[in-house]
Amino acid sequence: MIVKRKKPQFLSYLEDTSNIKGKAKILFIPESQKELVNLLKKASAEDMPITFSGGGTGTTGGRVPQEGAVVSLERLNRVISINPDKKEVTAQAGITLKDLEESLSKFNLTLRVSPTEPLAFLGGVVATSASGPRSFKYSSIRNYVKAIKVVLSSGEILVIERGKIFANKRNFDFQIKKKRFKFNLPSYTSPQIKSSAGYFVKDDMDLIDLFIGHEGTLGCILEATISVQNLxxxxxxxxxxxxxxxxxxxxxxxxxxxxxxxxxxxxxxxxxxxxxxxxxxxxxxxxxxxxxxxxxxxxxxxxxxxxxxxxxxxxxxxxxxxxxxxxxxxxxxxxxxxxxxxxxxxxxxxxxxxxxYRQEKVATDIAVPDEKSRDMYYFYEEKARQSGVDYVIFGHIGQNHLHFNFLPKTHEESFRAKGYMLEFIEKALSFGGTVSAEHGIGKIKKPHLEIMYGKKHLEEMARLKEVFDKSCILGLDNIFSKKLLLKHR
Ligand SMILES: Cc1cc2nc3c(=O)[nH]c(=O)nc-3n(C[C@H](O)[C@H](O)[C@H](O)COP(=O)(O)OP(=O)(O)OC[C@H]3O[C@@H](n4cnc5c(N)ncnc54)[C@H](O)[C@@H]3O)c2cc1C
CATH class of the missing domain: 3.30.70.2190 (Alpha-Beta Plaits)
Structure with a gap:
């Protein structure tokens, strides 16, 4: 295991592309499954908060720690197997999409969907349920994840295959390696459009879908098996x-x-x-x-x-x-x-x-239903002009999912821009939209998720987290405030 204790040695792990800055005492870079398992057991025993780090290309501060330790998956970066007949690849979480595509291309295979950023890690992509330009046809990575291996904060390993464990309406009751998991899912309904806002839940859902888009709050994704296609x-x-x-x-x-x-x-x-x-x-x-x-x-x-x-x-x-x-x-x-x-x-x-300009990202990841796409675009334009702050609008219009980015040069402009963000969110929600279609909630979009679902549902998410992360140390302050966790109250 590589360990870095001096802050200047791991400064780059204290940020992502959201530009928010983090704090941590130590960086761990495990080089084997065993090291990762032992590390999580020790962290649980010592009550040490852990933030998982992928490629750091996230836009919402998800991998930016607020305390405790960072665990980077970068050394767990092997392709485990490629099966051209079944058209699937199994790889460790720390592989970059660039390297994964390179390995796949030797078998004339490719991922169907991937973010624009090739330096993202497979684990980060699954943890955020990322999508990208080809999502018009292929939607998000969720549809192609066939299996994952997850390490919980207790050190237990769950191998979850698609199609094996389902909820009965909103209730899960299953056993893995003699351990029983029995819990209720939150009661909100995930939007019927491209969305990566909070835990994915629906009646009778597959367990694997809970772990796709969990933003490092339930466990560490160690491996994933992805369905691929011919180039x-x-x-x-x-x-x-x-x-x-x-x-x-x-x-x-x-x-x-x-x-x-x-x-x-x-x-x-x-x-x-x-x-x-x-x-x-x-x-x-x-x-x-x-x-x-x-x-x-x-x-x-x-x-x-x-x-x-x-x-x-x-x-x-x-x-x-x-x-x-x-x-x-x-x-x-x-x-x-x-x-x-x-x-x-x-x-x-x-x-x-x-x-x-040393400014945080002030951008939307909103998607709305088809019939509201134009209204949302014109609303963005009207409000942006009123704001007087520079901006750009671009992105995945095929799924009514434009990224509106303010370009503030000063803190005053940033403050003004943030006010408009709330107007965008309220408008999108009134249209039946989502506050995050692909980047996840991370740290910076928590207030937006609260507007979308309300505090009661965030509390239900916190209860769900406690089922898998018993010691409440993983991905703290991602998706919802750690204050909602019983232990941190
Ligand atoms: C130029 C640019 C273009 C982009 N374009 C797109 C796009 O088109 N579509 C899109 O969806 N996104 C896009 N993104 C955002 C980003 O690439 C994705 O969110 C990507 O999935 C993040 O992966 P990462 O490995 O960099 O994760 P990180 O930023 O390192 O982490 C993201 C989150 O995942 C968690 N995490 C990471 N690894 C694990 C693990 N092994 N187990 C559990 N949790 C983990 C972290 O704790 C954090 O909460 C873009 C980013 C940039 C900079």
Whole structure:
């Protein structure tokens, strides 16, 4: 086990891309399952709070500790097995998505869904139920997690396979290795849209779904088995520029009408408003002037589809008043990588900007039902203009899930921006939306979750945590305040 006791040796583990700063006494980097198990047993006995750390690419302060110790999974980073026949991979939690994809590509396989950030760890992705650009077609990682191995704070190991243990309505009663678990699930209803807000619960649910998106509060994800798919023959990727928001939104609405079984069904539909384009313009001097842009990605399975797909998209693009000449098409691997880099660069540049001005992230991860997508977008625009603070709006519009990011340069601007965040949340909830569609709640979105579900339901989440984390030491202050835990009252 690698242990770092001096703060300067582990400063980078005290933050993530939310830019909030944390405190911890010590960093542990276990190098085997046994070391991790013993460490958690000792931490429980000594009542030492533990925060698990993945790649640190989270945006909500989930891995940022407030006390106690950080446990980084970075050395538990092996691919355990790849089964091309079953199309599944089992890997340790500390592997980066980049390394995982590299290993999979040797078998002509790929993950269906992954966040834009390739340095995220598999464990972090499962712990936040992350999704990403291809979520229009594939939704979140939740749908592809077939099994997980979790270490509880007691040191017990649970191997949970999908399809084996189910709730009876809201009640779980099962045994693992002679140990009985009997508890009630919280009584709220998780939204029927893409959501990563608090514990996932529903009647008759599979136990594994409780541990996907638990944000390090129930146990440590040590391994995960993920269903993967063959790499497609090719992709069609393009960035379409529009002079009016209305044309872009009409274009998107028409795409959403395409049936999933149709060969033109895209996997990604992403949006960039004018401010987003202007924000990265100095890095992309060839960006045309436009009011907004839509990024599309579609998988191509057969060579004969290639021309048909190009014709289809060209005619749809022109019908919605954009020009083919202005579009950026990626005809080959190199250009596709350039488009992916463009997509990745915007959130990265926002994080750099906030770091430069020493400001915390003030951004939404809201998703709303289909019929409210446009209203939410116009509401963002109206309020952002009133605020007088710089902003960008971009993201997964295919699932009505735009990231609104304020770009405050001063504490006064940040304070003002935070006031508007509450208005966004109230509006989204009135539309039947969620406060977090993919990043999770972490530390910074707790007040938003309380608005969404109310204190009673947060208390129910706390009771649920106590079932698995008996010593109440894991991921404290993630999702809900530690003050709701009986032990910490
Ligand atoms: C440029 C950029 C683009 C991004 N794009 C997307 C996107 O498109 N879609 C998306 O969903 N997200 C996106 N994100 C957010 C981020 O990549 C995801 O939330 C990712 O899942 C975090 O993984 P991580 O390993 O970095 O986790 P960390 O930030 O290290 O941790 C996240 C949470 O998971 C917990 N955790 C980590 N490992 C474990 C474990 N083994 N067991 C239990 N708990 C654990 C931590 O305690 C913490 O609460 C983006 C981030 C950046 C910087």
């Amino acid at each position: 497609p023959l090719d992709y069609f990727d393009c960035l379409v520029f529009f002079d009016s928001d209305k044309d872009a939104l009409d274009f998107i609405d028409e795409i959403k009408k395409i049936k999933e079984c149709n060969s033109f069904y895209p996997c990604a539909i992403e949006f960039f408003d004018r401010n987003s384009l202007d924000f990265v313009r100095e890095d992309y001097s060839l960006l045309p002037s436009a009011n907004c842009a839509v990024y599309l990605e579609q998988e191509i399975e057969l060579p004969e589809q290639q021309d048909r797909i190009l014709d289809y998209w060209c005619s749809l693009i022109e019908r919605h008043n954009s020009s083919i000449d202005k579009c950026w098409f990626a005809e080959d691997y190199k250009n596709r990588e350039k488009l992916h880099q463009f997509r990745h660069w915007l959130p990265q540049k926002i994080n750099e900007f906030l770091r430069q």
